């Protein structure tokens with residue numbers, strides 16, 4: 001049936017196309033050689049993100065995976081153990097690099113609570129035991145359906161980590177969504193974290209780019225690891241310019257959240273099993289996800305598999321009329 005209908009792509013918030021304004025900013029960006037010294041537009045982006053996150057310094061990286069890897073590489077020594085929520089991107093979606101490049105033994109926590117962190121991270125272990133040294137948080141939590149950790153819960157997790165001597169890394173690929181959903185500044189969600197990774201290429205719509213941030217001394221080392229991984233770019237200002245435009249679009253995420261909520265409500269009215277989304281990710285429980293994904297595709301609705309469910313993600317290239325159209329197609333197809 002594809003070919004007769006315009007596809008509506010809800011596989012991810014990464015599918016957005018850079019618009020006119022963003023392309024113009026890229027084309028006219030002031031640039032330097034970011035590997036030699038510093039590209040001025042890169043520097044401007046990094047300063048702006050550091051300020052937004054309430055940290056000393058920040059470093060542009062080509063992807064969120066590289067940002068997480070750089071942070072974990074600097075936090076972990078071979079044989080250290082790190083804690084992360086089950087389903088975390090660092091556990092399941094980065095090819096295990098946290099283990100084989102950063103050297104950490106992963107330990108997934110089924111429930112993220114202060115008690116779980118102190119139980120898993122504390123206590124004496126025998127000389128042949130692992131040393132748990134790091135807690136990785138993820139806000140919003142992608143695999144749980146874009147769920148949000150509010151500042152008070154975040155503070156409890158951080159202080160639990162501290163009480164047993166753990167460093168804290170925050171995978172904030174969609175921290176902007178959490179900030180908008182909670183109505184708090186992004187910096188309110190990074191308090192106490194040693195390092196933070198945020199994506200510019202998800203809901204904010206940049207074609208490429210993430211930022212890893214923390215103390216100034218962390219960023220000095222992070223720049224070395226980025227180079228080691230092949231992530232240093234020369235006239236990076238062309239890419240950073242897109243990031244600067246993207247950062248003007250944080251408040252726009254509220255539309256994505258409203259569209260996700262409307263989609264969830266519509267799906268429920270069609271009898272689907274869908275909880276209310278906290279942000280822009282709708283996770284539907286279906287008996288056979290592959291089968292559902294295929295029948296969705298047949299009516300020109302693209303979704304993706306996640307956590308044994310079907311995931312729909314709203315973003316800047318779909319609006320409320322697209323959501324209404326998705327629901328119309330499903331109603332007709334039912």
Ligand SMILES: *Cc1c(COP(=O)(O)O)cnc(C)c1O
Nearest residue numbers: 063064065066089138142171173
């Ligand atoms: C998308 C994402 C990343 C990074 O992804 P890249 O595709 O490497 O930019 C990291 N963590 C979470 C939770 C994500 O959703």
